[in-house]
Amino acid sequence: MKRPRVVIVGGGITGLTAAYHMKQLFERGAVECILLEGSSRVGGKILTYREDNLVLELGADSVVEHMAAHDLIRNLGVQAEIVPSPADAEHSYILSEKRPVPVPAPLYFGIPADWRVVWRTPLVSPKGKWRVMLDYLAPRSNHESTDDPEPSLGAFLRRRLGDEWTTEVCEPLLSAAFAANLDDLGLSATYPELSQLETRYRSVLHGARQTEFKDRFQRHLLTLRNGMQTVTERLFDELRDFADIRTDSPVTKIQRFENGQYTVETSVRDTTEVILADAVVVAAPAPVAGQLLCSLSAKAAKLSAIRYVSTGTVLLGYPAETVMGFPGTEVFVPPSASAYVTKITVTSRRWPHLTRDERIIVRVDVGRRGQQDWLGMEDTNLLASIEDNVQRILGISAKPWFRKLTRWEKGIPQYEVGHLALVAEVEEHLKVDAPGVFLAGAAYHGITVPECVQSGLLAAEKTAAWVKA
Ligand SMILES: Cc1cc2nc3c(=O)[nH]c(=O)nc-3n(C[C@H](O)[C@H](O)[C@H](O)COP(=O)(O)OP(=O)(O)OC[C@H]3O[C@@H](n4cnc5c(N)ncnc54)[C@H](O)[C@@H]3O)c2cc1C
Structure with a gap:
């Protein structure tokens, strides 16, 4: 047969x-x-770049710890290559009024796990902070019991936490992974945990404090040595x-x-x-x-x-001492602050094993929904403009000794x-x-x-x- x-x-x-x-x-x-x-x-x-004594990711650069990925890595016999991101690499910033401001912590998918987190951050005005506090009192949505379509992620967050917190904090953090606008993304397909928080605890601020959810929201990143x-x-x-x-x-x-x-x-x-x-x-x-x-x-x-959105990955190499002025690991850039940069990561801090000979690699993620004009730019002009962005945001004056641009046309589904x-x-x-x-x-x-x-x-x-x- x-x-x-x-x-x-x-x-x-x-x-x-x-x-x-x-x-x-x-x-x-x-x-x-x-x-x-x-x-x-x-x-x-x-896609990994392995030249010039470097191991750099041109596409996906890490995975969140997950049973399926772990099992696959183990079955393939490459578990010895796993490199977890160091715990002290979680120093994230949001670009606000042209300077990087620390991401309020602890924060789970944009939800503050404590009211003090809200009051300490300079990212949001006092009025915006009071609006976040209303979450403790606001009723649950009843969209599940009506014929209304699911809310967008943006609409959900705005209803619970207000416009200002959503725009200044959630948008840069959550939109980067999907290269999207929060107001276009469906809640159930992207962060269903958030609506579960509301269903279970009504207040998402209150819910984010519960250990059960905290554990699920913690992201432990890992990559592979080679x-x-x-x-x-x-x-x-x-x-x-x-x-x-x-x-x-x-x-x-x-x-x-x-x-x-x-x-x-x-x-x-x-x-x-x-x-x-x-x-x-x-x-x-x-x-x-x-x-x-x-x-x-x-x-x-x-x-x-x-729909698909095109994104780009730019890798820039600098002498280590030139990046000392910026103490963090990554800066999330809101749509209002750049025409195409969404995130800047000091890759060598996120993944210290990649540092070679006092040289540091910076990764710039480019492009999101509504910010696709860069696609028409020549590589040289795009790289020059991105270098300017990086110099301004991280406070670097040196020129990079290494540049690599990868375009992912229609790379991310929305x-x-x-x-x-x-x-x-x-x-x-x-x-x-x-x-x-x-x-x-x-x-x-x-x-x-x-x-x-x-x-x-x-x-x-x-x-x-x-x-x-
Ligand atoms: C820049 C970037 C960074 C990312 N970073 C991360 C990250 O850090 N962590 C993470 O978890 N995820 C990340 N992602 C998402 C993740 O990498 C992708 O979603 C995932 O790799 C997609 O895998 P896939 O096999 O479904 O699709 P793809 O990788 O797109 O593979 C589909 C394949 O189909 C082929 N194909 C297309 N048309 C045809 C045809 N007609 N006939 C035959 N073959 C065809 C394509 O050539 C392609 O090889 C990132 C994505 C991008 C673009």
């Missing part, structure tokens, strides 16, 4: 994890797995005897036969190849998934409506209000219209690397159940 064949579209961390988990779920030789990656390399948004790319490289090695991994093989069409099988078309150097498949995991960005699947299920066209409902609707229709086709990746149930790993694992499990049924 012919072996069933599974095709995976997209070789980022999600697609690679899905393939790796299938290797664990199927007996040796029981399934044929083909992974088609459109670009010239696997890894997607995970770079995050170690994971995708190890996955690639582990898959050598299981999957046929093809790069430069963009998938252009997926169709369904009456017998329930699928054809996956890939075009390699102007030649189209058609591959027959019993199951397909689509782990490419949502607009690609929408375009590939809309002929199988009309609802899948909705995936193309998931989880807008209604996101989870849209994804659930498409997934439900796919079950009926295209059984055996599964969605996975950053566009759906979490954009972080651990969430993508989780998504890849789940896609593998669904695929195995489908193929074995």
